[in-house]
Amino acid sequence: MKKKILLLATIFTHLTCSPSWGSVFIDPEDGYLDASRWLLEHSGFLPVPIIITEPAVGFGGGLALVFMERSTEAPRPGHFAPPTIKGVAAFATDNGSAGGAGFYVRNWDEDRWRYLGVLGVAGMNLNFYGSVGFPGSEDLKMQYSLDGFFLLQDLRRRLGESNWFLGARYLYSDLKATFEGGNLPLPETENRNGGLALLINYDSRDNTLSPLTGVQGELRYYMFSENFGGNLNYNLSAADIQTFWKWNEIWGGAARLLTRWTDGSAPFYAKPYIDLRGIAKQRYQGDIAGSLELELRWRPQPRWQFSAFGGGGKASTENDLFKSSDTADTYGVGLRYLMARLVGFQMGFDVARGPEETVFYIQAGSAWF
Structure with a gap:
């Protein structure tokens, strides 16, 4: 022995x-410590811890295993050659929420084609705050569980040698919503959502994982219909503009403008919400929601990046259009380390303060997806 x-x-x-x-x-x-060779030359995986302090689901954790394969094609001028990425992830929280997913990302033909695929299952315990949830509306708060699975397929094609892409995205989910309390007795609902989105995208980022310069802008128009495998009919649109810049090798910044809107007949869990670090997912919902976030970056050394960020958002009904809704403000700080230099992959954390609480996030890659 x-x-x-x-x-x-x-x-x-x-x-x-x-x-x-x-x-x-x-x-x-x-x-410096770097995982590039392990990932690209030794078929290794990068374990990414998932530490959850998301107010919407409570405290918890999980793990993602990320595998990368080096691109065999030469990179576009001024850009990294995007690697093929695949992996699995699972999590659980103290309020009983749990889930898991597998994902696959691939670019080919000198980055003329881009593909993203995700398949996952989840059992979430969440809160619903009414059509528009703002501080002071806790009298509308209801607890509910959302159980089921989802599928996402995204394929896009570069237009010539430009930074423009045209593509389509298919989203399917089979979900059961069960209300567990509240002031209104609501029946259990089970829905299938099948939606096809047409999209136009502009992407001049120097890196698709953790960009430092460039612009990413996308406009999507979802059509959820029985013709696409669901049993609900509604439309959902989104405009997402992200910009990244460097004043010099030490100082830089980033900004994101995000807006989503629906025709009003979408199920409550699909309603647009304010999407900012520091605010629980689906906390402030409406027929239309928008947010703006700014970030200041300091890179005293190429491996390390410190940031300070802040933003604000609004959610409103279709008829109000932000006229009487309040602004939800957030601010925070973050830290990143360049974990895989050859693919420009950063890891780190953010601490953000919203209108009601402080939230800690573990980040792998960009905070904005």
Whole structure:
């Protein structure tokens, strides 16, 4: 028994301490910890911890395993060659919410084609605050559970050699909503949502994972219909504009303007909501919701990035159009480390304060998706 333990210890020491093993995780360019070679040359995976403090679902955690494969094509001038990304993730929280998903991202033909696929299951325990939930509307608060599975398929094509893409996205979900309390007795509902979105996208970012410069703008128009596999008929639109810039090698910034709106017949859980760090998902909902977030970045060293950010958003009914709705403000700070230099992949965290609470986020890649 002692001989076996000694043998295992010897093997472990050799693997973890030998120069050949250690060099896999050290970037020869700057001597810093880096996972590029492990991911791209050794078919390794990057474990990404999921620490959940999201107010909508409570405290919890999980793990994502991310695999990357190096692109065999030359990168576009001034850009990284996007790797193929695949992985799985699972999580659970203290309010009984849990879920899991698998995902696959691939670019090919010199980044002329881009594909994203996600398949997942979830059982979520959430709160519904009425058509528009703002501070002071807790009398409308109702608890509900949302259980089911979802599928997302996204394919887009670059127009010539430009930064413009045209594409389509298919979204399907089979969900059961059960209300567990509140002032109004509501029946259990089960819906299938099948929607096809037409989209136009502009993308000049230097990196699709953790961009430092460039613009990402997208306009999507969803048509949810029985013709696409669902049993509900409604429309949902979204405009998402993100911009990233550098004043020099140390200082930079980013901004995001996001707006979503629906025709009013969408199910309550699909209503647009204010999407900002520091605010619980679906906390402030309406027929239309918009937000603006600004971020100041400081990179004293190429591996490390510190940020300060703030923003505001509104949610409103279709007829009101933000005229009488209040603004929900947020602010926070963040830290990033360049974990895989060859693909420009950052990891880190954000701490954000919203109108009601402070939220901690673990971030892998950009905070805006």
